[in-house]
Amino acid sequence: MKSKWGRLRTSKLIGRKRECEMLQTAIEADGELRVVYVTAPAGVGKTRLLAEVPRLREQCANVEQTKILPLLDFYFTDVQSNSSLEERILSRLDRGPFATYLERRDEFERRRKDGWFESGIEEQRAELAELFIQGFNEFTKNARVILRFDTLELVQYEPDEVQKVFGLEERGIEVRSWLRTVLPRLKNAVVILAGREKEKPQVWAELQDAFAPVLGEVQVLKEADARSPHVMMRLGSFSADETADYFEDLARVNPRIKQARISRDDARAIHEKTGGDPLNNAFFSALIVKNARLPQDMLAADAQDIQQRLVEEMTHLQDGLDFVIPFMGWMRKGLNAELLHGILASRPEYPDWSQKECERLLEVAKDLPFIKVHEESNLLFLHDKMYDLVDEYILPGRSPVEKEAVCNVALAFHEEGSPEWLYYKLLLNPADGFSTYQELSDEAILGNEYGRAMRLRDEMLRFFGELLKDRSPAARRPWERRIARDAAIRWIRQYLAQGKFKAAQEVSDRIWAHDDPPFDRPPDDPLFLGALLLNRGEARGYLSQWDEGLDLLGQAIEVLSAWQPDTQADKKRRARLLGIAHRDRGYIYRSLEDYSRAKEEYREAIRHQSELDDLGELASTEKNLAFVFAQLGDFHRADEYITLSLDHFRETGSRWGTASSLNVFASINVDNDQPDRAEQPCRDALEMLSEIGDSRTMGLT
Known part of the structure; x- marks a missing residue:
């Protein structure tokens, strides 16, 4: 398929002579760290200038000693975590200098999966970053590396209402922190950072502050010279x-x-x-x-x-664009021939094109000036400004059935549970999509995947920001309230999951004392009220404030038990919260050695947890109930529940959970005067704990 109208892109970069000269100078500054910022509003040519860098490199005297990496665009969530960003950089470099880093990274991921960290996850991540820097600087003793980053404004998480009202800071384990702490310590490298400065000025200010001690204060292009290591380019429109x-x-x-x-x-x-x-x-x-x-x-x-x-x-420049451009208006995560063919095959009124024909059309579309192509994935996107225009002038006239077809094909294409997949769930049905977000975020927090939880949150916040921006205050208010209250509970759950019980108590108490919307507690929102009571009680339980903890957890159970949710998603959330509340009360009674009451609470917890798919939580409660039965002298029931716990932990793949249940299994047999049945479980637990590196639990074993 040939374009009717021919090439619509210039043969060369227009203008930007001074910018190109500065970039070439930076590339040729062997041995030095050079940093160049490229900022401009949408449509002015940031990405086009970044695409010119490989050609500029070819003209440099040191071209043979340089290595340019593919563009790293923060629009894509696969570079919005430290590990994936580091892996993208490593994928084009010799991995030899990174051997220690790679070994420790594998260990880090194993521990994350096992659910155990000897120190905090932030400390473990900081150690990995240090090893990455060492490996990178070893590599650059023999080669100069050029790194290009685009859409920098997306590395700053959207602040939610909880952060705004209560002044909470986001965690420092993701890319925003990585850029500030890692990039200034790289040697013999060129770092080019592009994006819209005015949208997220704090990101740019933080980076300039981070580089200043190493490179001096940033200089704007017109004041910089060939020796300037730290330069800001603000692109303007053409003359x-x-x-x-x-x-x-x-x-x-x-x-x-x-x-x-x-x-x-x-x-x-x-x-x-x-x-x-x-x-x-x-x-x-x-x-x-x-x-x-x-x-x-x-x-x-x-x-x-x-x-x-x-x-x-x-939309009428080429046969097929009249439906491809609306599709792309919905497909904010990119379009390729496979997706286009799937969409066309989903509706009888669409053209019956083969995937090869779809490929040929998209090859023609790549020559259009309002379409961008991602270098590595070959996915096509509309230009940012074009998305706004398509939203305003084209999509309002399209059928909801078309949007549904696009979403269903995209959901089948993207990895289930990824931020991209979540976007299409939200687009298909915002209410159902938000419930899906809650489930995915719960799963990420329980799995120590705090970076993933934040990326999911950011995707959700950006989606609703766009959805609600033109609506009246009255129309926005129900969604804003729901999102803010969910964020409040989620912040507290993250603190609890990290073992930061004092922070969880302080934040939950501050939210409880806040009477103004959206954090007031009207009787028509039992989910928020019950979850807030639960979190306040759990924090106190883990801080050994037994009586207050039992009282607050009891209030939570009362509120949640009286609630009769309408949707399946809310029924699951109710079951999850009731399971946690009874489990926490079981923990307190067990700590008080009131084993009869602990038994009843754990049984209730299991009743609710059995309605869910979370085997890890169920296995943990079964383990605790087995211990309680052993303390009550009912070794038959203890053996029954510890066997269930082991089976469920093994099914989840959690070695730390399995090892902890083996410990309990051994102690049950010792208490039951069967030490011969305790030896092998202890040995198995010790082997697992040794591999994980949990010396504390090994000592207990």
Whole structure:
């Protein structure tokens, strides 16, 4: 399939001469760390300049001593965690210098899966970062590495209402912290960071502060010279002459632009309408090739009419674009031939195109100036500004059935539980998608995957930010309240999961004392009230404040037991919370050596946990109930429940859980005067704990 209209991209980068010179100078500064920021609003050419860097490298005197890595774009969640970002960098480097780092990273991931860390996860992650830096600097003794990062504004998590009201800081274990702490310590490297400075100014300020002790204060481009190691480039729109240069170059590669005979005066007239914005210039070029002339009426139209007509014309540049562009408007996580073919096959009214035909159409689409291609995945995206225009002028007229077809195909394509997958669940049905987010976040917190929990949260917050931005305050309020209250509970659960019980108590008490919306406690929200009471009680239980803990947990159980949820998702949340509340009361009674009451609470916990798919929580409660039965002298029941616990822990793959249950199994047999049955479980537990590195529990074993 060939484009009807020919190439719509210039043969070379237009303008940016000073910027290119500075980038070449940075590449040629052997042995030094050089940092260049590239900032601009959407549509001005940040990504285009980043794409020029490989060509600039080829012109450098030290090209043979340099290594350029693929673009690392924070739009994609696979580079929004430390481990995955480090792996993307490592994938193009010799892994030899990173041997110690790789060994410790494997150990870190095993411990995360096992659910055990000898010290806090932040400390373990900091140690890994240190080893990564050592490996990188060993590698760069023999090669200069060029790192390019795009969409930098997305590394700052969206602040939720809890952070705003109570001043909570996000955890420092993810990419935002990694950039600040790792990049300034790299040697013999060029670091290019691009994004929209005005959207998240704090990210840029933090990075400049981090690099300043090493490289000195940042210098703006016009004040910098060849020796400047720390430079800020703020890209602007084209000048009138650069707009004319753009159309002249395009005429060399596109016969229809040449046929239209766009003079430099014509280009200046276009410049008056576009303000020199590169993307708007590109829209005009597409309009010219479609008409083989410059439509003079467009030069007389107002800005809104121009935008609407341009977008409508864009969708008819090529057969197939009239449905591909709306699809891309929904598919914010990218489109490829496999996805396009799946969507077309899902509806009888769509063209019956093979996947090969879809590939050919998308190859043509790559030449359009408002479409971007991700280097490694080959996924196609609309330009950011084009997404806004498609939202305004095209998607409102499309059928909900089309959107459903797009979402279902995308959900089958993306990994279940990933932030990309969550986006399409939210797009398909925001209410159901939010419930899915809650389940995924619960799972991540329980699995010590705090970075994943934050990425899921960020995806959800961005989605609802876009969904609600144009709605009235009254229409926004129910969602804002629901999201804020869920965030409040989630912050406390993270503190509890990390063993930060004092912080959990303080934050939960501050939320309880806050009477203003959205953190007030109306009777129509038993989920929020019950969860908040539960968390306050759990924190006190683990701080040995037994009486207060039992009282608050009892209140939580009363509220949640009286609640009759309507949806299946809320029924699962109710069962989860009641399971936790009874488990926590069982823990307190066990600590008080009131084993009869502990037994009843653990049994109730298991009744609720059995309604869920969380075998890890169930196995832990079964282990505790087995211990309690042994203390009550009922060794038959103790043996029954510890066997269930071991089976369930083994099914989850948790070696730490399995080892802890083996310990309890051994102690039950010792208490039952059967020490011969205790020896092998102890040996098995010791072997597992030794592999995990849990010396404390080994001592108890």
